[in-house]
Structure formats: structure tokens, C-alpha cells
Amino acid sequence: MTLWTVTANRLLDGSVAYLSADRRWTSELARAWVAASEAEAQPLLAWALGQEHVICDPYLLELGREGDRLVPTSARERIRAEGPLVTLARLGYAPAAEPQRRVG
Amino acid sequence: MYQYDAFDRRIVEERAHQFREQVVRRIDGRITELEFKPLRLQNGLYLQLHAYMLRIAIPYGLLSSKQLRVLADVTRKYDRGYAHWTTRQNLQLNWPKLEDVPKILDELAAVEMHAIQTSGNCIRNITSDPYAGVAADEVADPRPYCELMRQWSTFHPEFAALPRKFKLAVTGAAEDRAAIAVHDIGIRVVKSDAGEIGFAFYVGGGQGRTPLLAPCINAFVPEAHLVSYTEAILRTYNRLGRRDNKFKARIKILVKAVGAEEFARQVEEEHAHIAEGPLKLAREDIEGFRRFFRPPMYEVLRDDDPTLAAALLGKDRGLASWFAHNVAPHRQPGYAIVNLSCKSPDLPPGDVTADQMDAVADLADRFSFGALVVTHRQNLVFTDVKKRDLPALYAELTRLGFATPNVGKLTDIVCCPGLDYCSLANARSISVAKQVAERFEELSKLYAVGELHLNISGCINACGHHHVGHIGVLGIDKQGHEFYQLMLGGSSGTDASLGKVLGHALVHDEVAPAVERVVLAYLAHRAGPEETFLEAYRRLGPAPFKEAVYDPARA
Numbered sequence: 059m060t061l062w063t064v065t066a067n068r069l070l071d072g073s074v075a076y077l078s079a080d081r082r083w084t085s086e087l088a089r090a091w092v093a094a095s096e097a098e099a100q101p102l103l104a105w106a107l108g109q110e111h112v113i114c115d116p117y118l119l120e121l122g123r124e125g126d127r128l129v130p131t132s133a134r135e136r137i138r139a140e141g142p143l144v145t146l147a148r149l150g151y152a153p154a155a156e157p158q159r160r161v162g
Numbered sequence: 163m164y165q166y167d168a169f170d171r172r173i174v175e176e177r178a179h180q181f182r183e184q185v186v187r188r189i190d191g192r193i194t195e196l197e198f199k200p201l202r203l204q205n206g207l208y209l210q211l212h213a214y215m216l217r218i219a220i221p222y223g224l225l226s227s228k229q230l231r232v233l234a235d236v237t238r239k240y241d242r243g244y245a246h247w248t249t250r251q252n253l254q255l256n257w258p259k260l261e262d263v264p265k266i267l268d269e270l271a272a273v274e275m276h277a278i279q280t281s282g283n284c285i286r287n288i289t290s291d292p293y294a295g296v297a298a299d300e301v302a303d304p305r306p307y308c309e310l311m312r313q314w315s316t317f318h319p320e321f322a323a324l325p326r327k328f329k330l331a332v333t334g335a336a337e338d339r340a341a342i343a344v345h346d347i348g349i350r351v352v353k354s355d356a357g358e359i360g361f362a363f364y365v366g367g368g369q370g371r372t373p374l375l376a377p378c379i380n381a382f383v384p385e386a387h388l389v390s391y392t393e394a395i396l397r398t399y400n401r402l403g404r405r406d407n408k409f410k411a412r413i414k415i416l417v418k419a420v421g422a423e424e425f426a427r428q429v430e431e432e433h434a435h436i437a438e439g440p441l442k443l444a445r446e447d448i449e450g451f452r453r454f455f456r457p458p459m460y461e462v463l464r465d466d467d468p469t470l471a472a473a474l475l476g477k478d479r480g481l482a483s484w485f486a487h488n489v490a491p492h493r494q495p496g497y498a499i500v501n502l503s504c505k506s507p508d509l510p511p512g513d514v515t516a517d518q519m520d521a522v523a524d525l526a527d528r529f530s531f532g533a534l535v536v537t538h539r540q541n542l543v544f545t546d547v548k549k550r551d552l553p554a555l556y557a558e559l560t561r562l563g564f565a566t567p568n569v570g571k572l573t574d575i576v577c578c579p580g581l582d583y584c585s586l587a588n589a590r591s592i593s594v595a596k597q598v599a600e601r602f603e604e605l606s607k608l609y610a611v612g613e614l615h616l617n618i619s620g621c622i623n624a625c626g627h628h629h630v631g632h633i634g635v636l637g638i639d640k641q642g643h644e645f646y647q648l649m650l651g652g653s654s655g656t657d658a659s660l661g662k663v664l665g666h667a668l669v670h671d672e673v674a675p676a677v678e679r680v681v682l683a684y685l686a687h688r689a690g691p692e693e694t695f696l697e698a699y700r701r702l703g704p705a706p707f708k709e710a711v712y713d714p715a716r717a
């Protein structure tokens with residue numbers, strides 16, 4: 059079953075953000091607000107389009123469920139959710155302070 | 163190298179200042195993203211999958227050690243400590259924060275650098291031969307012409323809003339190391355029978371969705387008309403190029419549609435109006451630019467340096483192998499050109515850490531007159547190393563991870579950032595490169611294969627130049643899933659050609675095994691070790707390679 063949420067990139071650092079149920083922006087897909095249909099998601103997208111002071115280019119994102127986890131349905135969105143899949147940490151030049159996003 | 167005058171300095175500083183104001187206005191809400199986007203793009207700032215990306219211009223790839231140290235510094239201070247050399251000889255930062263970008267631009271401006279002409283529908287940063295100025299096969303040093311064209315093109319008011327982006331490459335050598343056939347304009351410095359310098363103009367090449375090799379529209383444009391003739395081409399394109407369809411807006415589509423001959427005629431017509439105007443170059447103008455690129459103070463040395471000769475015969479076979487593969491002949495006796503391979507097993511192709519940049523800057527000071535060049539194959543070059551210093555330099559480069567003796571070989575992979583970073587990507591490219599590199603880590607295996615260029619792009623935009631890889635890999639999207647097309651037979655060299663798709667698309671983990679099967683088929687079918695992959699492919703056609711990839715049981 060396809061679910062929907064709203065996603066964008068944050069204005070200040072370009073990082074990936076999802077709209078949460080309390081109408082805030084979260085980095086964690088697990089905390090994203092989810093709509094059961096595109097029609098249900100549209101009003102939230104309209105609201106997000108008015109959020110230009112904090113985010114850029116919001117759009118609707120299709121999600122699926124694997125067990126109780128929300129998962130993006132495309133490779134692009136999976137990588138957006140997880141960060142680059144190249145093993146930067148192994149090379150010792152990705153600072154540990156950077157938040158590790160997880161697919162929820 | 164070129165030194166900014168007061169005017170250059172002012173325009174770059176002013177641009178950084180303007181951008182600072184624009185960022186403030188965007189953050190406090192006075193301008194919208196729609197208004198801000200073209201402004202940030204004019205300063206090389208893209209919004210990618212996870213962060214902003216700043217593309218810093220390195221005109222014709224030439225850097226001083228001082229500039230490299232500043233690049234290292236901004237990479238460390240404002241990014242995550244690593245950056246990426248691009249296939250247009252530029253540098254990309256992957257994680258800058260919006261409010262830090264004006265600070266980065268200020269710090270770059272202090273060393274005569276900027277991010278202008280790295281995005282948008284303008285004349286982009288001009289690229290050139292990484293061996294410019296020292297190549298044994300050079301008619302003339304192309305860098306004075308590149309610099310002249312850089313100054314002419316920067317903020318050119320008439321060409322600030324072209325139908326599409328516009329890329330120029332200039333080479334002064336017989337061997338094409340600047341991929342001029344796949345540029346909007348490729349310029350080759352030539353000499354007439356009378357010994358006069360001029361330029362052959364190749365117009366309408368390119369990669370992307372519609373790959374085309376540029377036809378020569380004029381085999382000899384006199385030196386004095388370099389700028390006026392280029393301007394005539396740009397004017398013709400600006401007037402006739404399509405603006406109704408982004409995918410048909412590049413000059414290559416126009417040249418193909420009207421035909422090279424007719425296009426050349428129209429350019430001549432336009433040129434007739436401006437040829438004798440202010441754009442005509444006087445001998446002193448050109449001399450003025452040449453002065454910035456005079457050869458450094460070379461020592462008078464023997465070419466057969468005994469220190470090097472002894473070291474090459476010594477126990478360290480690594481040195482000999484590195485010398486054979488990563489060092490090229492220099493035209494000054496006793497000197498050599500050294501390629502620093504940025505394709506080690508530890509980093510994505512073309513990536514470099516801030517610490518490595520600092521260390522390379524120190525080595526450039528110690529061994530190569532404080533300068534280096536970024537190549538379109540995402541490596542670095544020290545152009546002026548004394549042969550007797552090669553063993554010492556080799557030891558330092560080995561310590562730093564830049565001495566992998568693979569330049570021009572299969573693991574010297576050209577690779578765009580792909581879906582790990584790029585918002586336009588269909589598929590990952592770095593991970594494919596890594597899987598291929600792992601299969602050919604053993605040097606004897608690599609050397610048995612000889613010269614072989616593998617180029618990988620994460621989408622049809624072809625930043626990894628897959629069309630001109632001897633083996634090209636293109637990431638495509640099928641309903642949200644990553645797939646890859648394999649192409650064979652491309653070349654960006656003097657014998658330029660475009661690769662042809664071999665067969666149906668492959669999934670991610672099939673690509674490296676498929677590349678290996680292509681290589682094994684080449685080894686099985688080549689006429690002898692002296693026949694390169696490209697020569698064998700051209701002789702044999704795709705059939706044996708197709709069978710090896712798609713029907714390995716029969717192959």
C-alpha cells in the first residue's frame with residue numbers, strides 16, 4: 059500500500075527534512091507524518107509551500123511499509139533518507155558529530 | 163600563472179559581497195527561493211540530495227600551492243574535510259552551509275578564486291590540456307589563450323543568458339588530452355605552413371542526452387581573430403539556438419540541424435561584421451598574456467639522470483612501475499611530468515581530503531615550482547619535476563596515497579558523484595567504481611589489460627563522460643530502481659568516438675562482473691599485447707563482448 063508524506067531540504071544547510079505530525083520538520087523518516095492517499099497529503103503540501111523561510115522545494119513523497127517501518131519506494135529517496143552510501147566513516151573523514159539519519 | 167589585476171580583484175570581491183547580501187535576504191525572507199535560485203547558481207551553489215554543493219572554478223585546471231592550501235582550509239573549516247575534483251577540472255564541496263558560502267567566497271577571492279561560470283546558461287569555466295606548457299608535442303602553450311578567453315567570457319553581458327550552458331576546451335598539442343571533440347567549442351592551436359599560429363575550431367560536440375562529435379567548421383582562424391571568431395559563433399548560437407526545449411537547446415543540436423557547412427557560413431557572415439573591431443587581438447595583447455605563462459627557471463640538466471636510472475634499476479619495483487605508468491616525458495631535458503593518481507582503493511574517484519590537499523601543496527612547492535593542474539580525468543599533475551627528484555617524490559606520494567600506478571588504466575576510473583550526492587542522478591556511480599576497482603586491485607592483472615578508460619555517469623547528463631569511455635557505464639532509472647547501461651568503444655582522445663550501448667541494462671551488482679567479462683573477452687580476442695582494448699573493439703565490433711556479457715556460457 060502506498061503512503062505519502064511531504065519532504066523538502068532545509069534552507070540553512072540543505073539537509074533532508076520530512077514533515078512531522080505536529081507540523082515541524084524532522085530529519086527522521088520514522089517521525090514523518092503519513093497520509094493514506096495523495097489527496098489527503100495535498101493540503102499539507104500546500105502548507106509546506108508556505109514554509110520557504112525554513113525549507114526549499116517541498117514535494118510529496120511516496121512511501122511503503124516493511125513490517126512497521128516506513129520505507130521510500132525509490133533508490134533516490136532511500137539514499138536521501140540514509141545519506142550517501144559510500145563508506146565515508148571508514149576513511150576517517152566524516153565527523154562523528156554529523157547526525158546519522160535512519161530509515162524509520 | 164596569471165595574476166589578477168585591480169579590475170579582476172574588484173569584480174570577484176564585489177561578486178562575493180553581492181552574494182553575501184543575497185544570502186541574508188533569502189534567509190530573512192525578503193527574497194523567495196524562486197528569486198534566489200538563479201543567484202546562487204550564478205555563484206556555483208547547487209542544492210543536492212542531502213546538502214548544498216559549491217562548485218569552485220579552477221580556470222583551465224591550474225592551481226598554485228597557495229590556492230590549494232586555501233581550498234584545503236575551506237574544505238576543513240566549512241565542509242566535512244573532503245572535496246571532489248570534477249571532470250571539468252573544478253572542485254566541489256559537498257556539504258557547505260548556506261550562511262558559510264559568502265565566507266568561503268571571501269576566502270577564495272583573497273587568492274584570486276571564485277565560483278563564477280560553474281553553473282547556469284553562460285560560458286562555463288574553460289578547460290585545457292593538463293600538460294599545457296610542458297608537453298613534448300605542443301604547437302603552442304594554450305594557457306595564454308585560455309586566460310584571454312576567460313577574461314572575455316566572464317560576465318560577458320551578451321552571453322549571460324544563452325539558450326543553454328556553453329563549454330569550451332582549448333588544446334595546443336597534437337595529442338588531444340582536453341576532449342575537444344565533445345565540447346560546444348573545441349579549439350586546437352595549429353601552425354600554418356608559413357609558420358603562423360592559428361586555431362582549428364570544432365563546434366557542436368557534446369555528451370548528455372544527444373552525444374555528438376564536433377565537426378571542424380574552420381581549420382585555420384588566424385591568431386588575431388581568436389576572440390572575434392568565438393564571439394561570432396556565440397552570437398550565431400544565441401540568435402538561432404532553441405529556447406523552447408531545454409533538451410534541444412545546446413549548440414550541437416543547432417549545428418546538426420542546419421549542417422556544419424551552413425553553420426560555418428553564418429558564423430563567417432557574423433564574423434565579417436566584427437573581425438576588424440575591438441575584439442581583434444594585437445600582437446602585444448597576446449604577448450601580454452604569454453608573459454604570465456613563461457616557463458619557470460629550469461636548471462640545465464642531463465636528460466638521462468643517473469640518480470633516477472640507478473633507482474629504477476634498484477630493488478623498489480614499485481618505483482619502476484610508477485615511473486612507467488604515472489610519469490610522462492617533459493620537453494625540458496632532465497624534467498618530467500608527474501601524474502598524481504586520485505584513484506586509490508580508499509577514496510571515491512576524484513575525492514581528496516583537506517589534509518591531502520595541504521600535503522600536495524607542500525610537495526608542489528618542493529618539487530614543481532609551487533603549481534599543479536587538475537585533470538579532466540580527475541587526477542592531479544605536477545608539470546615540472548626534476549628527474550633526479552622522482553624517487554623522493556614517489557616516496558612522498560606513496561605515503562599520501564597518490565602513487566597508485568594506474569594512470570590511464572582500468573582502475574583510473576572517471577566517475578561522477580552519482581546518486582550518493584547528486585539530485586539529478588538515477589543511480590549510484592561511486593559504488594560501481596569501487597566494485598570494479600576491487601576486481602582489478604592486483605597490478606599484474608591491471609597491467610595485462612593495458613590502457614583502458616572506464617567512465618561512469620549516474621545519469622544521462624554524462625558528467626562522468628561515459629560516452630567517451632572505452633568502457634562507459636550509464637545509470638538509468640526504471641521505476642525508481644537503479645539500472646546501468648554498458649557502452650563500448652568511446653574515446654575522448656585525438657581519435658574521438660562515441661561508445662555504443664552493448665545490450666539490455668544491468669542491475670547494480672551485475673556491472674562489475676560484466677566489466678570483467680568484457681575485459682576477459684578483450685584478452686582472449688586481441689591480436690597481441692600491443693593491441694589496446696579500443697583498437698581491438700574497433701577491429702572486432704561488439705559481438706564477442708556482447709556474448710561475453712549476456713551469454714557467458716557460450717563465450
Ligand code: SF4
Pocket residue numbers: 578579580581584585586587588619620621622623624625626
Ligand atoms: S552525470 Fe548525472 S548523476 Fe552524475 S553528477 Fe552529472 S547530473 Fe549528477
